[in-house]
Amino acid sequence: MTITTAWNITQMDAYPEVDGYADVVITAHWRLTATDGTYTASMPGAVSFTLDPNESFTPYADLTEAQVVGWVQGVYGSAYVMSLEASVSEDVYLLANPPIVSPPLPWSAA
DSSP, X not given: OOOEEEEEEEEEEEXXXXXXXXXXXXXXXXXXXXXXXXXXXXXXXXEEOOOOTTSOOOOGGGOOHHHHHHHHHHHHOHHHHHHHHHHHHHHHHHHHSOXXXXXXXXXXXX
């Protein structure tokens, strides 16, 4: 079974103006999804940012989802990102291979 994961940005919150910059992103809401092609599991989250005057500023209209996902993952760090991906992948595995089932009662009519 091959499980793939994908990060998506579902919403961004921004200050209208900070230090002369417009629409400065302060929060990115994300969803991490895992699938094996049959089963899918996901988890939401959000991360906050502050404007760093030492970093280059990208105007809101020029942001890409990949760039913002990179910010989110950068805040969390690779070890935590890997643990989130492992957790949602495990959810898919358990959907495909439930550890507990509830079969019909043997005396029930079929």
